[in-house]
Amino acid sequence: MNEFTLILVTGLGLGALYFLAASGLSLIYGLMGVLNFAHSAFMMAGSYAGWEVMRRLPDSMSVTLRLLLAILAALVVGALIGAVVEVTLIRPLYKHHIQQVLVTVGLSLAAVAVAQAVWSADPKPMESPEWMSTTTELGGALLPNDRLVFVAVALALFLGLLALLRYTRLGLIIRAGVENRTMVEALGINVRSTFTIVFAMGGAAAALAGILYSQYVGAVSPAQGGSLLIYAFIVVVIGGMGSLVGTAVAAVAVGLVQQMANYYAASGAGDLSVVLLLAIVLLLRPASMKGGHA
Amino acid sequence: MSAKTVLKVLPGVVVLVVLAVLPYISVTIPGILPGRVNGPGSLQLLAVCFIFAGFALSYDVIFGRTGLLSFGHALFISAGSYLLTISLSTWSLPLPLAIVVSLGLTTLLALVVGGIALRVGGIAFAMVTLAFAQAGSIIILRNPGDLTGGEEGLVLNRAAIPSILIGVQNASYRYWLALGFVVLAWVLVALLARSRAGHAMAAVRENEARAAVLGFTVYRVKLLAIVVGAFLGGLGGVVHAIVLGGSSPHLATAEFTLALLVMVVLGGAGRLWGAVVGGFVYHYADARLIELSGSSLVSSLPDLIGRLLGEPLFILGSLFVIIVYFAPQGITGLAVRALRKERA
Numbered sequence: 069m070n071e072f073t074l075i076l077v078t079g080l081g082l083g084a085l086y087f088l089a090a091s092g093l094s095l096i097y098g099l100m101g102v103l104n105f106a107h108s109a110f111m112m113a114g115s116y117a118g119w120e121v122m123r124r125l126p127d128s129m130s131v132t133l134r135l136l137l138a139i140l141a142a143l144v145v146g147a148l149i150g151a152v153v154e155v156t157l158i159r160p161l162y163k164h165h166i167q168q169v170l171v172t173v174g175l176s177l178a179a180v181a182v183a184q185a186v187w188s189a190d191p192k193p194m195e196s197p198e199w200m201s202t203t204t205e206l207g208g209a210l211l212p213n214d215r216l217v218f219v220a221v222a223l224a225l226f227l228g229l230l231a232l233l234r235y236t237r238l239g240l241i242i243r244a245g246v247e248n249r250t251m252v253e254a255l256g257i258n259v260r261s262t263f264t265i266v267f268a269m270g271g272a273a274a275a276l277a278g279i280l281y282s283q284y285v286g287a288v289s290p291a292q293g294g295s296l297l298i299y300a301f302i303v304v305v306i307g308g309m310g311s312l313v314g315t316a317v318a319a320v321a322v323g324l325v326q327q328m329a330n331y332y333a334a335s336g337a338g339d340l341s342v343v344l345l346l347a348i349v350l351l352l353r354p355a356s357m358k359g360g361h362a
Numbered sequence: 363m364s365a366k367t368v369l370k371v372l373p374g375v376v377v378l379v380v381l382a383v384l385p386y387i388s389v390t391i392p393g394i395l396p397g398r399v400n401g402p403g404s405l406q407l408l409a410v411c412f413i414f415a416g417f418a419l420s421y422d423v424i425f426g427r428t429g430l431l432s433f434g435h436a437l438f439i440s441a442g443s444y445l446l447t448i449s450l451s452t453w454s455l456p457l458p459l460a461i462v463v464s465l466g467l468t469t470l471l472a473l474v475v476g477g478i479a480l481r482v483g484g485i486a487f488a489m490v491t492l493a494f495a496q497a498g499s500i501i502i503l504r505n506p507g508d509l510t511g512g513e514e515g516l517v518l519n520r521a522a523i524p525s526i527l528i529g530v531q532n533a534s535y536r537y538w539l540a541l542g543f544v545v546l547a548w549v550l551v552a553l554l555a556r557s558r559a560g561h562a563m564a565a566v567r568e569n570e571a572r573a574a575v576l577g578f579t580v581y582r583v584k585l586l587a588i589v590v591g592a593f594l595g596g597l598g599g600v601v602h603a604i605v606l607g608g609s610s611p612h613l614a615t616a617e618f619t620l621a622l623l624v625m626v627v628l629g630g631a632g633r634l635w636g637a638v639v640g641g642f643v644y645h646y647a648d649a650r651l652i653e654l655s656g657s658s659l660v661s662s663l664p665d666l667i668g669r670l671l672g673e674p675l676f677i678l679g680s681l682f683v684i685i686v687y688f689a690p691q692g693i694t695g696l697a698v699r700a701l702r703k704e705r706a
Binding site: 097101103105157160161165166167169170171173174175176177178179180181182184185186294298301302304305309336339340342343346347350351 | 431478479481482484485486488489490492493494496497500501504616617620623624627666669670672673674675676678679680681682683686687690
């Protein structure tokens with residue numbers, strides 16, 4: 069039973085990371101129909117920004133405080149990059165969805181190369197507060213603290229985004245934009261500036277995912293964003309594209325399935341079981357994938 | 363044959379003849395090719411360039427001609443490559459049978475993966491194909507049952523290959539093999555484009571709903587495009603394994619699929635010459651840009667810029683973005699436009 073609780077929590081922790089990575093992707097896709105390949109570059113930018121901040125702050129500061137500042141820096145960098153990419157690269161290709169995807173592909177390739185040139189391809193060790201690597205006893209099981217942190221952050225982001233979408237004017241515009249963009253434009257609302265804001269939000273969420281993922285792995289490396297991005301894609305597809313609740317449910321499901329398969333079947337079976345899950349969902353409910361509601 | 367058709371076919375034939383006799387030409391072109399033109403280094407580089415041109419042609423059947431944004435094509439190329447090396451070494455099949463098995467299983471894989479992925483459309487299709495390709499990449503890296511060799515890749519069982527294709531002194535035969543592959547791929551895609559199925563693909567690309575109204579079974583047309591593309595890609599994988607003497611897990615990565623997309627868009631999607639030029643230029647640039655970064659010109663530049671130029675992906679990625687913006691028809695599209703202006 070303890071074992072099961074442990075797997076449940078580690079699976080949830082993994083699902084939380086997937087949600088962090090997928091939420092921005094899902095928002096951007098839902099509103100603008102852009103499959104943002106540069107999301108991996110945003111994640112990478114976040115983790116390197118965090119790493120640089122951690123490295124430059126004085127050692128006398130506690131690791132926890134430095135990490136908090138690093139996360140703050142990552143959020144700012146992610147939001148800025150997201151906004152800049154939207155204004156300079158995505159906006160000019162308005163209504164050309166395939167070209168928008170292609171541009172983000174080019175950007176993601178170039179970004180990995182830039183990171184390799186600046187920081188080299190070697191992974192850089194990422195410092196982590198001591199309390200994160202210890203465990204908490206809960207219901208007789210020793211649970212790793214970092215997974216609990218991931219779950220808490222993801223939950224906070226989920227509830228925050230949900231509140232934003234449900235109770236603010238911006239959220240109203242985003243929800244309406246997902247439903248029917250032409251109609252919102254016809255009402256005289258500037259959807260374009262909303263796009264920039266959503267891209268900035270997506271960038272910030274990606275950067276947050278990036279820095280937390282580097283805590284999970286214990287290092288930052290140029291290719292890291294790409295490996296997380298693929299799971300984020302799977303989560304977004306299973307969750308029904310553009311739906312935040314669906315994304316959350318799918319992220320939890322994918323994290324749990326992966327962890328369980330790794331534990332009960334064979335190490336490495338997890339990744340395959342995730343793709344299998346995707347195939348099953350597609351075969352059983354293809355209609356749910358065609359786009360959804362925020 | 364009328365004069366017009368002769369004029370149309372002539373450039374291609376001339377290029378082909380020149381390429382076919384290259385292994386007999388013993389001159390050096392400094393800066394362009396490593397060593398003599400018919401030296402093993404140059405021939406090997408050109409052979410891999412041809413294979414990449416064929417890869418791009420195979421991907422263009424799916425992306426350029428049918429308009430499907432698939433991110434899973436690397437799966438089929440690596441399947442062809444790995445199935446050949448595995449059936450030669452682990453299953454000890456003779457070469458002809460091994461080729462048939464590789465192509466058969468790759469086509470079957472395309473039917474299954476394409477059949478599932480086509481249940482969704484548009485952007486979701488891109489994501490699903492990417493997921494399947496990633497599963498393939500993971501399987502190859504995990505090395506189940508010691509079958510795929512993991513990160514090291516697999517070495518080709520040389521005993522099973524005709525000796526004429528082995529060794530440094532036989533580089534020209536491998537060169538001709540690669541050239542033969544790209545010519546075959548060219549002819550097949552050209553024939554396909556003119557067939558009824560090819561017209562159906564174009565109709566689906568231009569307007570799916572209208573194609574459906576016209577009576578095409580859109581699902582079947584798309585599946586056909588995926589299967590034909592996968593067959594050609596798998597054949598390319600087989601040739602790649604023979605020319606490079608083994609299979610590498612790099613062929614299965616998501617990055618490689620993205621590279622295929624870059625090749626096709628770089629050259630010009632939906633054009634035979636576009637895919638060929640794109641694939642050729644991509645591999646050439648990828649292989650030669652590293653050399654450029656070692657040159658004295660670059661080392662005189664500031665450190666960071668020098669290191670950036672040493673990353674071929676940086677240059678190709680940026681070039682890609684520029685092409686998407688300013689030359690959506692790719693390199694060949696630019697050339698066609700320039701020629702038309704001159705004539706007018």
